[in-house]
Amino acid sequence: MGVLVFSNQKGGVGKSTLSVLFSRWLADRHGARVCVIDLDTQCNCSRSLGRFACRVPASALFATPALRWAPVVASSLTLLEGSKQLADLELARPETVIPVFRSQVAALDRVFDWVVIDTPPALGLRMSAALIAADSVVCPVELEEYSIVGVTDMLKTIFGVQRRYNPRLRLAGMVANRFNPHSLRQRAALQELVLNYSEFVLPAKISTRSAIPEGIAAGVPVWQLAKTSARQASAEVLEVFELLKLRIEDARSAGSVVQATAGLAKESTQ
Numbered sequence: 001m002g003v004l005v006f007s008n009q010k011g012g013v014g015k016s017t018l019s020v021l022f023s024r025w026l027a028d029r030h031g032a033r034v035c036v037i038d039l040d041t042q043c044n045c046s047r048s049l050g051r052f053a054c055r056v057p058a059s060a061l062f063a064t065p066a067l068r069w070a071p072v073v074a075s076s077l078t079l080l081e082g083s084k085q086l087a088d089l090e091l092a093r094p095e096t097v098i099p100v101f102r103s104q105v106a107a108l109d110r111v112f113d114w115v116v117i118d119t120p121p122a123l124g125l126r127m128s129a130a131l132i133a134a135d136s137v138v139c140p141v142e143l144e145e146y147s148i149v150g151v152t153d154m155l156k157t158i159f160g161v162q163r164r165y166n167p168r169l170r171l172a173g174m175v176a177n178r179f180n181p182h183s184l185r186q187r188a189a190l191q192e193l194v195l196n197y198s199e200f201v202l203p204a205k206i207s208t209r210s211a212i213p214e215g216i217a218a219g220v221p222v223w224q225l226a227k228t229s230a231r232q233a234s235a236e237v238l239e240v241f242e243l244l245k246l247r248i249e250d251a252r253s254a255g256s257v258v259q260a261t262a263g264l265a266k267e268s269t270q
């Protein structure tokens, strides 16, 4: 169902965790063939999905114009690992490397059902490249002071990319993660977020749940952990994922209706 980016320039909001879990969910529960691209030098996503790594590192997507993908699509999940070399890209010429990345991702999109991209916590070249290559973007947000302030910058970046480079990009949703329902401050922040961006805030949240990092550390998604504490965590995560998938699919079908209508209009004027 296209190319999905988890993005927020704020660190520690759950981009890697949700990239890993969403990809596992698509592969395990929906039988989808998923390609995960780790664009972060911290390589958190790559550590969690290491056993699915293929030989091609994520950095190659910016350098090699025509990689051949058919042989790597053996398993349901394929990881293109992050590496320290990705940092060098921030000094590269965007007009040279971004078109290469975009066409590589488009090639992956033709081979896999989903391409999921985890981005670094910075508004740099790699985040721009990911947004330019994507159909949908998800912003995990934390309901703390600095994160909320950063949301506006993130939205400006997303809609700036949409306007200038990638009109098909859709914001699938902002996901409140590491939510603490007992915190008055966080509840007030959530209200403010909904007030300002009602159409984008997902009507489901993920609380701070220790089962989530425990599962990640053990290499299993939270819904496979045999612990009572994992049950509530899974329920929250799965509700968010169902909503996200629906919103992404709806946006895609609305997009194809618009494209088909535009095509018909064009034909009728010819």
Ligand SMILES: Nc1ncnc2c1ncn2[C@@H]1O[C@H](COP(=O)(O)OP(=O)(O)OP(=O)(O)O)[C@@H](O)[C@H]1O
Pocket: 010, 011, 012, 013, 014, 015, 016, 017, 018, 040, 042, 044, 119, 120, 121, 177, 178, 179, 206, 207, 208, 209, 210, 212, 213, 216
């Ligand atoms: N809902 C949650 N409950 C508890 N811990 C969580 C939750 N979501 C994420 N975490 C933990 O919070 C930390 C930060 O999450 P993660 O690495 O996914 O964020 P990130 O946005 O990718 O960070 P960075 O910007 O540094 O790449 C990790 O230790 C992760 O295990």
Ligand SMILES: [Mg+2]
Pocket: 015, 016, 017, 040, 042, 044, 045, 118, 119
């Ligand atoms: Mg991360």
